[in-house]
Amino acid sequence: MILTSKLTFSNLCSPFPIRKCLVLVVRDMRIKLTKIIAFLIVFINISLFYYSLRLFSYYHKIATGELTSTVYIENKPEFELKLLSSNKIPEKLISKLVTVVIREFETHDNDVSSTVRSILKIFKNIQIFILYDNIPYPPLKIISKSSNNSNLKQWNLSPSLDATRIISAHSIQKLLKKANEFKGTIIVSPVSGNRVLECFRLNVNTREWSLKYNIIKSSYCDAVNGKQIILLETELLKNLSHPFLLPFPSSLYIQTAALNVKAFILNTGMFHEGNSKFRTHHSKWKLKQINQERLKSLYKLLRIKLVVKEGKSEYYGCNRETPRCFGEVIDAMPVYLYENRWTPPCCLTHLKKTTKYVLGLLDQYGIRYWLESGSLLGAVRSGDILPWDHDVDIGYMIEDSDRCKWLQIAQNKSVIDNKGFYWEKVKESNQFRVHFSKINRIFVNLLPFVHKNGTMSRDSLFESSKNMEFPDNFLHPMSSIEFIGRSVPCPNNVRKFLENKFGKGSIEKPEYPNPKEKKFQTK
Incomplete structure (x- = not known):
């Protein structure tokens, strides 16, 4: 060099x-x-x-489904959408995009194992979650030769896809294409061999504690009844407070309807029925009992107390053997008003029943009475109890008290009458209350008035609109008004009488019992 x-x-x-x-x-x-x-x-x-x-x-493998690059797919969502819109969606891409959730099945009688094997036979790497509240017994025997079962998870939720077969990848491909077509919509497929799915419009009224089902002839609805396969986006599940609550999918549709999320039903079933279950009379009876208990738990958790379906009303709140749905009332304002709710429908029903009973007794014993205060307001506005009111007010002449034996007994001690209603005297306000029962304290107020020098007055330690004095000419003569389905005595010149208690314009302008605490809201 x-x-x-x-x-x-x-x-x-x-x-x-x-x-x-x-x-x-x-x-x-x-x-x-x-x-x-x-x-x-x-x-x-x-x-x-x-x-x-x-x-x-590389492109050949992606197009045929032999390769699904995580980096490529996730960084190129437009390519993923292009695959979804093609005629054939690669099976590996389906396994990546879809998670199978098996939720509602009975531990004592199910076909879950065969259902899982049918899925893994076609989609070897698809993620499957089996959710249950109690460990299935006998244990599920899920063994698949085509999969190592590492993608199969069993979770005990302890607070549906049972007996269904997937026969080809085409069924999942079609569901994914529809999901891509109807963004933000639940895609529903019927299961072959079952009756036609029923489509419902749901009205979830939080303020009135109610849920109403209206059956409609459509493929686009709020809830679907019948054996079905459901495809929905993961983000939607994240927005639900109880996504896998039993009974499923009833609980799912109630929550999604509240979010205004719709369901779309496909025309034909792409999934086949599995092995038949509940073939004995005992197993059918047991299933019915289980479903009833699950519904009660569901409605209790979601705070639904009235369900209306096919014209029938079912109450899931309080009854005569349980306390009312709200506790002590402070400053005339029940706690549910602060939650932007009105009186629970079960409590209103019991209040109406108690009122009709008391009115019947007053008529029977010849006691002079009239509708008072907020109850009279409700009668003028709608002929019914105010939807946010928790009691009914009835005034009567104090000198007539001795005509009713239950009032006589209650002067000294509380008593349960022969119909199960509970009578008591409230010493502080010098009035009587008739409760629906001794346990369920929804009540009617009986307010004794004294006639003195042309004035009707109350002897009470408390000041309220119920105790305000008024001229006796409002009762001479008395008038009548429709209230809870019957005619009830009331003061004459009702408008002037109410404005004397509540102020001018009180009939047209609704207010809560204590407007200083909370203003009335129309919605």
Whole structure:
């Protein structure tokens, strides 16, 4: 290397004439340059061929489903959407996009194991979750030769896809295409061999604690009844407070309806029925009992106390053997008013029953009475109890008290009458209350008034609109008004009487019992 660096042009060409030496050097340099260029051309061609072949192989594997690159798919959502809109969605892409959740099945009689095997036979790598409240017994025997079961999880929820077969990948592909077509919608597929799915419109009224089902003839609805397969987005499940609550999918549809999420029913069933279950009379009876208990738990958790379906009303709140749905009332404001709710429908029903009973007794014993205060307001506005009221007020002449034996007894001690209603005297306010029962303290107020010097007044330690004095000419003569389905005595000139207690315009302008605590809200 050192010697070469010391050679000069004259020393190198000394044996040759200078012209020949120059020609030899130039020719030698041209040959070397030509070889280098030829080598580079061949190298570039080989490289281009190699990478073209790799790129072609890569796209071919993605298109056929042999390759689903996580980085590529997640960073290129438009490519994923393109695959969803194609005629055939790769099975591996389906396994990546879809998670199967098996929720509602009975531990004592189910077909879960066969259902899972039918799924794993087609989608070897699909994620499957089996959710239950109690460990299935006998244990589930889920063994699949086509899968290592690492993608199969069993979770005990302890606070539906049972007996269903997937026969081909086409059924899942069609569900995914519809989900891509109807964004933000639940996609529902019927299961072959079952009756036609029923489509319902749901009215979830939080303020009135109610849920109403109205059956409609449509494929686009709030809730679906019948054996079905459901496909929905994961983000929707995250927005639900109890996504897998039993009974499922009833609990799901109630929550999604509150979010105004619709369900779309496919025309034909793409899934087949599995082995039949509940074939004995005992198993059917047991299933019915279980479902009833689950419904009660569901409505209690979601704070639904009235369910109306096919014209029938079912109450899931308090009854005569349980306390009323709200506790002590402070400053005339029940706690549910602060929750932007009105009186629970079960409590209103019991209040109406108690009121009708008391009115009947007052008529029977010949006691002079009239509708008072907020109850009279409700009668004027709608002929009913105010929807947020928790009691009924009835005024009566104090000198008539001895005509009713239950009032006589209650003067000294509380008593349960022969119909189960509970009578008591409230000494502080010098009035009587008739409760629905001794346990359920929804009540009617009986307010005794004294006639003195042309004025009707109350003897009470408390001041309220119920105790306000008024001229006796409002009761001479008395009038009548429709209230809870019957005619009830009331003061004459009702408007003036109510405005004397509540102020001008009180009939047209609703207010809660204590407007200082909370203003009335229309919604």
